[in-house]
Amino acid sequence: MAGLLQRVKSKMAIFAHRKARGMLDGEYGSVFRGRSLDFDDLRAYVPGDEVRDIDWKASARHGSPLIKRYVAVRRQTVLLVTDTGRNMAAEARSGEVKKDIAVLALGVLGYLAHRHGDLVGLVCGDSAATRSLPAKGGEAHLERLLKHVDSHANLEAAASRIQDQLHHVARNVKGRHLLFVVADEIAADAATGQLLRRLRAQHEILWLTVRDAELAPSRQAGTDPIARGDSFSVADSTFLAWQPATSAAVQAAYTKATAERDAARKAMLRGAGITEGEVAGSADVITGLFALLERHRRAG
Structure with a gap:
């Protein structure tokens, strides 16, 4: 079975032709310009x-x-910060598991860092525990980091809480690094905003949000919810009935609530001076990262 990093390289080759990969590589190299x-x-x-x-x-x-x-400074340290709680075992907008999209995004950014001779470390976890793997160089090390994320993000994990991982970075990480945060659609609040401003005062931060699945009714008939394709909440395994999703009023309320949550998150990150990108699936990762790096360079 091919390693996770090899899969990342293969998908980079599929999703981006040589010129696009060169542009992505150039954008990464420009992030630290004037700061390294x-x-x-x-x-x-x-x-x-x-x-x-x-x-x-x-x-x-x-x-x-x-x-x-x-x-x-010849080498920079890139710290991959990601959620491995059970929220990342849920379905993304593309229908893929969020964890798989996160691993691809972390792998692409980590591989770019490796190509530039930078060191790559990892901070990940959930509401129960935060794990930290030291920054090192080399493809074998990057493969270990990706496998760690892949093996820990599952339905048996504790609930997601990326704020715990960010607090760990604030308390324990010294020096100035590039933080690449990959997370679920978090809700904005004053405490998280304050934490992000504290981190941004010390580090460069790139933030990538993996989008939730859309609200959609099942298209299959029958009495068995699993066979019908009905959904379950990863938070507590409760059954999510499909019938309400057919209601225009429910769909409108869901759309409004999603838009309000997105706007609040964007405002929180923007207020902290953090550049955010969004991806709905693995097909968006290359273009999403390019746009994220470009916006960050222009903002800096």
Whole structure:
């Protein structure tokens, strides 16, 4: 059986031709442009220097403009942060399992990082536990990270709560990293917004939301709910009757509630200065990541 990383490479080849893959690779490389540097010392300003590099406090003390000088950091650390709670075992909008879409997205971003010589680590978990795997290089290491996500996100896992994983990062991760968060459609709240602003002050953050399945009635007749294709909640395994979904009023209310939740989430992430992308299925991952990286570069 092919490894998960090999599947990621195969899907990258299918979903993106050579030129598109090159553009995606270039967008990844541009994310840290101007940020992959550590402070070294100060020197006098000369015409042509970037105004944003002026150290205004030091300049005021010195009496003339001083420029911050930096030394390049050869390797960045990319931290994959993802939900492996049972919500990720639910169905996505495309009909695929959310976990499979998440693994593909994490694999693509992780592989891009590997190609650029960056180190890749993982923080994942659910409401019961958070697991952290240290950042290393190499394809074998990336394969282990993907397998860890794949094996832990299932219906037997505890409920999803990506906030717990984000709190773990805030408490334990030192230095400045690129965080790539792949999560379910989370609900916005003040505490999560505050946590995200705290993280964004230290790290670069890319956020990818895997969209929920649409509300749709079963198309099969019969008395057996499984044979009919009826749905069950991954939260508590309760049966979700299909009949209400045929009601225009229910559909309208569901659509309105979904739109309001999406708008609140987007506003929360935007308020924290975080670039978000969305994918409905694996076919969207390559184009979704390209758009996400491009928006992040322009925002920076």
